[in-house]
Amino acid sequence: MEKNNKAVVVFSGGQDSTTCLFWAMKKFDHVELVTFDYNQRHKEEIEVAKEIANDMDLKHHILDMSLLNQLAPNALTRDDIEVKDGENGELPSTFVPGRNLLFLSFATIVANQIGAKNVITGVCETDFSGYPDCRDVFVKSLNVTLNLSMDDQFVIHTPLMWLDKAETWELADELDAFTYVREKTLTCYNGIRGDGCGECPACELRQNGLETYLEKRKEVKQ
């Protein structure tokens, strides 16, 4: 058990942050959730996050981050910007500059306010689209900065940092949350829960990981 057993999870209602929520509930006695409302294209995302928080009976902070959308319109917030992968070394159209810098900073301020020392985020360096603010070095650097800024000792935990999508499914399964995560979460850029639309980049990534994991699980059971 950690010395300080209170934690804040950066929570979007997607597969990754919901898996982190289950991870946090195993590790810490007291867990609260922070969701950022930045005028996501799909309001559904906030609704899903609220429902999951409610299912788990956890305190849920929803913070207004519409400023982010005002500063940097992108494919996650605007219907007229297409969702596409980055080509020729460019970042994908879903990249929001400074998003994790702001989200982790605000989540840590919430942690400070409730007396928690732990912040959990589902960012992952392994099979991501190359977002610079999902890199381990960035999170570690920000952790130092936040500690200096508040003269405190927070720990930012990244349980998914080195997992690929199949391994994230495996972790959900180990946490007895496989079915819950599969059915209740929203990852799809088209706002469809569970297995999603099956066609957008987020669904493709999630589906490929799921198939790989299910194959592996079948082999283990045989």
Ligand code: ZN
């Ligand atoms: Zn989709």
